[in-house]
Amino acid sequence: MTDFPPLKNDLLLRAARGEKTERAPVWVMRQAGRYLPEFRKVREDHEFFEICRTPELAKEITLQPIRRYSGLLDGSIIFSDILVVPQAMGMEVLMNPGPHFPDPLNTPADIEKLSKTVDVNKELGYVFEAITVTRKALNGEVPLIGFSGAPWTLFAYMVEGGGTKTFQKSKSWLFKYPQESKDLLLRIADVCVEYLIGQVKAGAQLLQIFDSWAGELSPHHLEEFSLPSLQRISEGLRKSFASGEIPTVPLILFPKGANTSLATVASKAGYDVLGLDWCIDPAEARQIVGDKVALQGNMDPVMLYGGRDAIEKEVKRMSAAFRNGGPSKGWIANLGHGITPGVDPEDLRWFFKCVHKYSSADQS
Template identity: 40%
Template sequence: MPFAPLKNDTFLRACWRQATDYTPVWLMRQAGRYLPEYVATRARAGSFMGLATNVDFATEVTLQPLARYPLDAAILFSDILTVPDAMGLGLSFEAGEGPRFARPMRDEAAIGALEVPDMEKLRYVFDAVASIRRALDGRVPLIGFSGSPWTLACYMVEGAGSSDYRLVKSLLYSRPDLMHRLLAVNADAVAAYLNAQIDAGAQAVMIFDSWGGVLADGMFQDFSLAYTHRVLSQLQRQGADGQPVPRIVFTKGGGLWLEDMRGLGCEVLGLDWTINLGRARALVGEGNGGKALQGNIDPNVLFAAPERIEAEVAKVLQAFGRPHTDPSTTGPTHVFNLGHGISQFTPPDHVAALVAAVHAQSRALRGR
């Protein structure tokens, strides 16, 4: 085996709907600006992209939250916009403004010329995956990720973040043929990108459909869900160590379409805080073909006092309901997470309170 044996497989077993001794927990953006050690490393790197494109820095910040908290998974430190950057759109990060593209996709000529990028342009990501996997030394699994085809398209057309998605939705409604062309290229690029992460050592992969929830009903199915399907259908099923690789899909604001998402070729569905976990379990988490569920506490709970955090953790665990405990079969399982990424202003000690509460309370629910 190219990597050390895994010492804590609780997260992976939950992804496969297998019984676990407790509910595993990790946090979206767990390696990030709320940690002073991250801020110090970024200062040394000089910029966000200097951090993300340097294998040693990316490894260092990926492992920083694991030094503080007994989390059950690590997630690659990178950005969802690396793929369109490799397509030549000219990614930069402006202080206080977030990501920006120098060459957005807004006309027929630009979209017609778009191609799946040479994955060698993203070699720094794959080298980071392998480096992080080695540095973890089997402590916990490593999650790789990408933005969804639709979410990437939002940034690629708008040229930056947006409050109203006017440009990308205008293109969608006025020239659906161009939008389908853009999304098809994105889907094939995302699939190649995630497969390369799997080859490099990722033990699970996650698709962030961060802006799927801004679409109208019907448009979501045609312009987001269909292309997430296209990505998933191309993903290889075994990792670098020969073990199966679970697939996670998270659509922020996607609770309305959970029944549509039940048919996705993934093992885990991530949920934001707007849907009750018990209802989600009833819709998509039970029976053959059911999904493991991931989520879904409001990140702003982490600004409350530790005793309130513990109470809100209890609500989430109780909403999911009785955990699956039979080791001889599969059943409904839950991976605890936030309903979106952690805020940069979160007190680190409050994260410790959350992780401890999840582990302790979920063990108690299982009588352990």
């Protein structure tokens, strides 16, 4: 393990462990991204996956919001993409501007096109290097979050060949080829485990699993198809924690849209934190999951276009709902999905300031 500067702000880690905190820590998904002019400047000269594969560029992008919002952010997330895992498994992925797979998996026979084994150090070592240099450059200001896509979300991209509104191909796979689908989901999960272990070895201090398409599955099918692969990841990581192979870090799962499955996911998936989208009241979510997990979320990202008064009002309401009449405990403030490209960076700054103000433990 590399020696890193001591951490000066552990608020995010404490909240992720379910501890009472003096205020809610705050970060946002996609905080290093297109809404920042400094990001767009770098993108003028560099292709998207080129940035992901160039550790110094990934470090620079990751640090941009930390510099801009110094003292307001409590976490940093490494700049990368969930689709580096399908790439590591042998699939071509282009970004033009959204993700495109020129040769998707059309039938189970196409699984033969995937690499039989995946050497994550060889295929994804650039992510590990980016994490290490970024962790050093952060100089302990905030913790560094590593991440992966969830197997079902990655499966959907690999089968659909890109984004989709209907999920016709990927869900047809589940129903037509249930066993082959389950086998592939677990195969993806095993790659994710090795990838996430490598991220912790490289310096990641928390891990988030993005199941962006969880809400496309009925509760029954989520439990049948997605949940076992999510369990495979948490169990694989916890085995590595227990053996001392890697230090124990909190695990965050963001099952976007799966609000009718929160009880199942909280009790069975094996994660420390559940991320919420904006379509559930935080107090209701807490009632559903009990004290099993900490919570993260959940302001509607589009609220950031509503002006300062609307942002402040919403943060105040959200904070009261998460606090539910008591001190802030086990809550990480965030949006209910990633920040969108047209947001004014100064309105995001206001969001952070409002979280600092209204999530403090002395708020009634």
